[in-house]
Amino acid sequence: MAADHVDHHEHHPHGLAHQFEDMAQQKESVLLGMWSFLITEVLFFSGYFLTYLVYRTQYPVAFAEGSHELDITMGAFNTVVLILSSLTMAMAVHKSHEGSKNGTLGYLIATFILGGVFLCVKYVEYSAKFEHGLVPGLAWHPHGEHSPQLALFFSLYFGMTGMHALHMIIGAGLLIWLLVKTAKGTYTAEYNAPIEVFGLYWHFVDIVWIFLFPLLYLLGRH
Amino acid sequence: MAEHHNSPTVGTYLAVFSALMVLTALTVWAAFQDLGPYGDLVAMVIACTKATVVIVFFMHVKYSSRLLWLFVGAGFLFMLILFAFTMADYASRGWLGAPSSYYLSIQ
Incomplete structure (x- = not known):
């Protein structure tokens, strides 16, 4: 037993935590752990989506008015940007499995830039809402006739897109950390779980936007 | 590594991305059509389809x-x-x- 133990340490693979038997078991545990977190995130965002659904069924006119105030071109552009960033993220994971450091770096940088583009467009959109007086509590003076519940729509708009943007900002921070670690050569074809796990988070953020875009920008348009 | 055999290929990723782009265009187009009470349903079916595709392929659930x-x-x-x-x-x-x-x- 003692000899086994020493032997085990001599061949300890890079990146394997001591509580796991091998890399495959570690990977399985890490992915399951990340999914547990993402499920709590799904239920967290569900609170927002459910609130939206309840109020939209009660005040459909106000919510249609709200949708018309949003810029559909910017919303659609950001949808394309975010889905493209999911593709580059999936490619980064793919390259890390191949053990290609430069490929991984390139796709992670592309993901970071696309995330930045998304946040810049969001900033432009938020600025316009402040100019038009469509920010409940901070700059609320909508022009012309409007439903009294319009403020409810915009409270949900800022709550939901703001929480989504916060997730993007946290994701961008984590991406910088991954970029530094990748550049240092920490990840190999065998040990790349942090990149894969971050990819799951990034795709989750993409999925939230896939629902936010039609709900906030599109419904009640025609 | 064993996972190489059950990981999606670059071609799969590109096909998934194309499908997501088509569905995005479709949902924007559908939003401007008069679908009566079915407008909301169409938008949500498209969004759920997109989410499922992302979960199954980009998030590797199919290969897990x-x-x-x-x-x-x-x-x-x-x-x-x-x-x-x-x-x-x-x-x-x-x-x-x-x-x-x-x-x-x-x-």
Whole structure:
């Protein structure tokens, strides 16, 4: 037993935590752990989506008015940007499995830039809402006739897109950390779980936007 | 590595990306059509399809263990319970004719 133990340490693979038997078991545990977190995130965002659904069924006119105030071109552009960033993220994971450091770096940088583009467009959109007086509590003076519940729509708009943007900002921070670690050569074809796990988070953020875009920008348009 | 054999290829990723782009264009187009009461349904069916494609391919659930399938499925089941029970409550208020405290408060 003692000899086994020493032997085990001599061949300890890079990146394997001591509580796991091998890399495959570690990977399985890490992915399951990340999914547990993402499920709590799904239920967290569900609170927002459910609130939206309840109020939209009660005040459909106000919510249609709200949708018309949003810029559909910017919303659609950001949808394309975010889905493209999911593709580059999936490619980064793919390259890390191949053990290609430069490929991984390139796709992670592309993901970071696309995330930045998304946040810049969001900033432009938020600025316009402040100019038009469509920010409940901070700059609320909508022009012309409007439903009294319009403020409810915009409270949900800022709550939901703001929480989504916060997730993007946290994701961008984590991406910088991954970029530094990748550049240092920490990840190999065998040990790349942090990149894969971050990819799951990034795709989750993409999925939230896939629902936010039609709900906030599109419904009640025609 | 064994995972190389059950990982998606670059071609799969590009096909998934193309499908997501087509669905995005479709949902924008559909938003400007007069679909009556089905407009919301069409938008949500398209969004759910896009989300499923991302989960299955980009998030590798298709290539993961059955335990992970069960885990992810259970998570979404709880989400459905949250939506179904809450909306069943809102939809059925007033069905029995008895004044609930909610209706008394808004009168």
